[in-house]
Amino acid sequence: MGRAFGFISLIIVMAVGLYIYSKQVTSITPAMEGGNPKSGVDLIGVRNDLLRFATVERQHMASDGHYISLSEMHSGGDTGLPADSRGPYDYSVEGSGSTFTATATYRGTPPAGVPHVLKITDAGNIEQE
16 A cells, blocks of 8 residues: 555656646747747757857957957957857847847748747847847
């Protein structure tokens, strides 16, 4: 009787854990709710790339006292930069003096639940449109 109770308890705990895990995954990747996991993976990669651009911009602000554009990043030899695009998103980075904006724009019409534009600014928040 004790073993059966332990086994049933284990199954219940695992079910609750899997339910919580699935809710966290769908909150992180809303595009996967529509049944398109590739869009969800692209979206996570784009967010990571925008964070990387913001890191490079902050490094330039600390060392040079101003933000720079994407072309200046490439010509300056910055290492570890993401490519100019990821999946269906194209990147642009505009830096002018004391502000910058890194933007990822979806080529074409995005599927339901996928943002058309993602931006990160010197404030550090990723916004989506």
